[in-house]
Amino acid sequence: MNPFKFILSTVIVLLGFCSCEKESGKQESTALKSEMPEIKRLFGSQTKTLSNGLQIVVVEEHSVPRVSMSVLYKVGAADDPAHIMGVSHMLEHLFFYGSSKYPDFTRAVGKLGGVAEAYTDYDCTVFNIDCPVEKLGVAFAMEADRMANFCLKDDQVFEREKKVIHEERLTRVENSMHGLLHEFIQNAISPQHPYGKLVIGQPHTLLAISKDDVMAHYKKWYKPHNAVLIVVGDVKAEGVFGEAERAFGGIPSEDASASSLERVRVKNSMTENVHQKIQCTWANIESARVVLCYNTPHFKKDGKRKCFALLLGLRALLEPSCDFYTYFEDKKFISNLTFFCGFAAFDPELLRIQVDLPKTITPKVFLKEFFAKIEQILKNGVKPEDFAREKKLYLINVAYKETDGHRKICDCFTCLARGDTVEGVEASCEDLLSVTEEQANAALKEFLGKKPRALVKMSPESER
Numbered sequence: 001m002n003p004f005k006f007i008l009s010t011v012i013v014l015l016g017f018c019s020c021e022k023e024s025g026k027q028e029s030t031a032l033k034s035e036m037p038e039i040k041r042l043f044g045s046q047t048k049t050l051s052n053g054l055q056i057v058v059v060e061e062h063s064v065p066r067v068s069m070s071v072l073y074k075v076g077a078a079d080d081p082a083h084i085m086g087v088s089h090m091l092e093h094l095f096f097y098g099s100s101k102y103p104d105f106t107r108a109v110g111k112l113g114g115v116a117e118a119y120t121d122y123d124c125t126v127f128n129i130d131c132p133v134e135k136l137g138v139a140f141a142m143e144a145d146r147m148a149n150f151c152l153k154d155d156q157v158f159e160r161e162k163k164v165i166h167e168e169r170l171t172r173v174e175n176s177m178h179g180l181l182h183e184f185i186q187n188a189i190s191p192q193h194p195y196g197k198l199v200i201g202q203p204h205t206l207l208a209i210s211k212d213d214v215m216a217h218y219k220k221w222y223k224p225h226n227a228v229l230i231v232v233g234d235v236k237a238e239g240v241f242g243e244a245e246r247a248f249g250g251i252p253s254e255d256a257s258a259s260s261l262e263r264v265r266v267k268n269s270m271t272e273n274v275h276q277k278i279q280c281t282w283a284n285i286e287s288a289r290v291v292l293c294y295n296t297p298h299f300k301k302d303g304k305r306k307c308f309a310l311l312l313g314l315r316a317l318l319e320p321s322c323d324f325y326t327y328f329e330d331k332k333f334i335s336n337l338t339f340f341c342g343f344a345a346f347d348p349e350l351l352r353i354q355v356d357l358p359k360t361i362t363p364k365v366f367l368k369e370f371f372a373k374i375e376q377i378l379k380n381g382v383k384p385e386d387f388a389r390e391k392k393l394y395l396i397n398v399a400y401k402e403t404d405g406h407r408k409i410c411d412c413f414t415c416l417a418r419g420d421t422v423e424g425v426e427a428s429c430e431d432l433l434s435v436t437e438e439q440a441n442a443a444l445k446e447f448l449g450k451k452p453r454a455l456v457k458m459s460p461e462s463e464r
């Protein structure tokens, strides 16, 4: 028996827009610039594309004698046919059991002294191996084998993984406040777009997926020209290109000239001046959560610099050491506050500000204070010292790649599946460095100055 009980009320209000000031001219923080290293290209990566269309990206990083590799397929849950939503994620699971040479892929990688993992998101499916550097050639051969020869012979494996995924959904969605709320929000704000469903699929779409569906999905998308091989570690790029050519070069691609398959996405039907209020109650939780969803710029339409201006503005507002956060913390109005900025997805997403409230504070009380404080900040701007500090901290996090490790650098290149380029990734630091306080404040005004597209409250009981 599912204990979950909710009231969902959607209030749609049509509203006008607030005016916003134009971005002012460039006033770079020279103090900050002088403290930051001169970074022309962030990772100094080298890239090459094989004749079958497989793109290879190599970052030489010699701190430890290990290597991380990722095979990135430019397909994710948002490309799943609606009636079998979840098929990308199911293929990801089965991809560990579909090779006759390596029937248990994870174990075979373990024997190399390595670790194999994978994940699926809306826009990509990623397979990772971390291993000793001398085993890279074997790891390539293994990845190439499953890219070329995946097959699903064993019905038992198929049925078992289907069950595993059902269990995963129960744990991550049905029995999780975070998962349930995420599913509601996605459904409400993207009713037509596939981002409106969860990557894992829904119980009825999972049931509908057949072995043939999984094989068809693999045959359509898992092609060398729809993949990127990312290698970061104690290697030489030329050596990696040679090894990769030997392992992957023989895999045929029907149309190696196409850089990617066409990804047909439904446009969202929700107009931008529709605002929703969603209220859920669930007796299983102890205190309330509030999520505010706002429009964001999108990197393909608005350019990355505008996206970074908003990102740095949000950090100067919402990071724990900033004035805004401390104000709510000192008043004991929040237990936790995080934000997610969705401007780097393949299709536009929304910015979410997620706040967990202490038991003593209701969403109504919190929101009154939140909007008043936001209005004040948008008028006066963020504290200059908050902006300077957060910009510096963020740049250091992004720029000092050694502290982040090989795996994190691989992850930085997964945006190639969302329409970004190697040079775009390499220019990230310069783009961030160029953002001024004025631009950050202008971006905050433009995007937080409007009513949220969705205001979501989940509480243990309905508000009186």
Ligand SMILES: [Zn+2]
Pocket: 089, 093, 168
């Ligand atoms: Zn899974």
